[in-house]
Amino acid sequence: MREFELIDWIRQLPGPSRPDVLTGIGDDAAVLSVPAGFDLIVSTDTSVAGVHFPHGTAAYDVGWKSLAVNLSDLAAMGATPAWVSLALTLPKLDADWLKGFFAGFQALALPHRLALIGGDTTRGPLAITITIHGFCPNGQAVRRRGARAGDALIRIGRLGLAAAGLRWQLARPESExxxxxxxxxxxQCLQALNRPEPKIGMDAVLRTHASALIDVSDGLLADLMHVARSSGVGAKVDLDAIEEFGWLSEHFGSSEARDMVTRGGDDYALLAACAPAQVDLLLVAAKALGHAASVIGCFEAEPGCRIHHHGQIDTVGGPSGYEHFT
Ligand SMILES: Nc1ncnc2c1ncn2[C@@H]1O[C@H](COP(=O)(O)OP(=O)(O)OP(=O)(O)O)[C@@H](O)[C@H]1O
Ligand SMILES: Cc1ncc(C[n+]2csc(CCOP(=O)(O)O)c2C)c(N)n1
Ligand SMILES: [Mg+2]
Known part of the structure; x- marks a missing residue:
């Protein structure tokens, strides 16, 4: 297979029919029409082999996760996804690997009516960069900066399981x-690592009831700190309210379980700030879509993040999540 054969093959893959794509794959650039009354919401995420997923990860899982992390960023704005572009850097053109990759990619793209509108293909160490575009009714995107003291802190999705999956995965030889x-x-933990479920489908509910939103990619505390700082408030997390902490403690002991839940990252859960009166509406909507959802703390006037565990309160200091270049 050669570069242009690959692009022709990608072009004929099934996709949703979207009248808002005026020109898709095949020209110098895509031509897209944003519906009147909506803001365009755009986000980019790169996945690099050996950095974002272990070497030897199944091609299907690489395709799924590369798209899932981008969908998660749009979910974290309360946006409805519409279009993606895909930049592939591949060490070689391996037809079997590419079939697996696109099977995983399509397994998410098709049900969410995402159109692949273009991209780029180059040779180099395996890396995938996706730019995702979606819409929000004018002025309604949910930002990181809206949390108020007294808001509940809700998580939608599991925390810490992907970090455990990564631990087990890295302990295996690459070939397995x-x-x-x-x-x-x-x-279950491996699934959380390789096939994170983006919390798509509750955008309208989130726009109505969440005062601030973020998705957890770097770790619960690191991403919670972003919301707290942007909003000019602090936050408290009750570790004992996160049932995964108990499960992970049985396998790894409480100290490592706490690190996995609070700093592990790769969760792609949503954190929402929500006025107490609206909490039940948000939880019911999340659970109806099959997501684990619960109140795990609250926002407070005092800056910084605090973890409550067994009646003890720890203030979070130092690195609180995944950082490149450390
Ligand atoms: N190289 C860059 N050039 C311009 N802007 C950037 C660059 N890297 C990141 N940003 C911007 O910085 C902000 C924070 O980026 P970051 O990658 O931390 O996003 P995130 O959604 O919090 O995390 P994640 O990428 O793990 O989902 C975003 O607005 C992003 O667009
Ligand atoms: C092989 C391997 N090593 C480490 C990790 C953990 N990890 C990598 S990047 C990241 C944060 C999100 O990335 P970004 O901030 O770039 O969006 C996390 C938690 C992994 N998944 N695979
Ligand atoms: Mg994000």
Whole structure:
């Protein structure tokens, strides 16, 4: 297969019919029409082999996760996704790998009516960069900066399981990392790492009831700190309210479990600030879509983040999540 054959093959993959794509793959640039009354919401995320996913990860999972992390950023704005562009850097053109990658990519793109509108293909160490575009009714995107003291802190999605999955995955030889794990809890954690479920489909509810939103990519505390700082408030997290902490403690002990839940990252859960009167509406909507959702703390006037655990209060200092270049 050659570069242009690959692009022709990508072009004929099934996609949703979207009248807002005036020109898609095949010209110097895509031509797109933003519906009247909506803001365009845009986000980019790169996934690099050995950095964002272990070497040896199944091609399907690489395709799924590269798109899932981008969908998660749009969910975290209360936006409805519409278009993606895909920049692929590949060490070689391997037809089987590409079929697997696009099967994983399409498994998310098709049900969410996402059109692939263009991209770029180059040779180099395996890396995937996706730019995702979506819409929000004018002025209604949910920002990081709207949390108020007294708001509840809600999580939508599991925390810490992906970090455990990463631990187990990195302990296996590269050649075995594309196969499932036998133990059901280990397999659940591996699934959380490789196939994060973006919290798409509750954008309207989030726009109505969330005062601030973020998705957890770097770690619960790191991303919570972004919301707290942007909003000019502080936050408290009750570790005992996160049931995964108990599950992980059984496997790793409470100190490592706490690190996985609070600093592990790769969760792609949403954190929402929400006025107490609206909490139940948000939780019901999230659970109706099958997501784990609960109140895990609250926002407070005092700046900084505090963790409550067994009646003890710790103030968060130092690195609180994943950082490149450390
Ligand atoms: N190289 C860059 N040039 C311009 N803006 C950037 C660059 N890298 C990041 N940004 C911007 O900085 C802000 C924070 O980026 P970051 O990658 O931390 O996003 P995030 O959504 O918090 O995290 P994640 O990428 O893990 O989902 C975003 O507005 C992003 O667009
Ligand atoms: C092999 C391997 N090593 C480490 C990790 C953990 N990890 C990498 S990037 C990141 C934060 C999100 O990235 P970004 O901030 O670039 O969006 C996390 C938690 C992984 N998934 N795979
Ligand atoms: Mg984000």
């Amino acid at each position: 990392r594309a196969s499932p794990l036998l133990d059901p809890f280990e397999q």
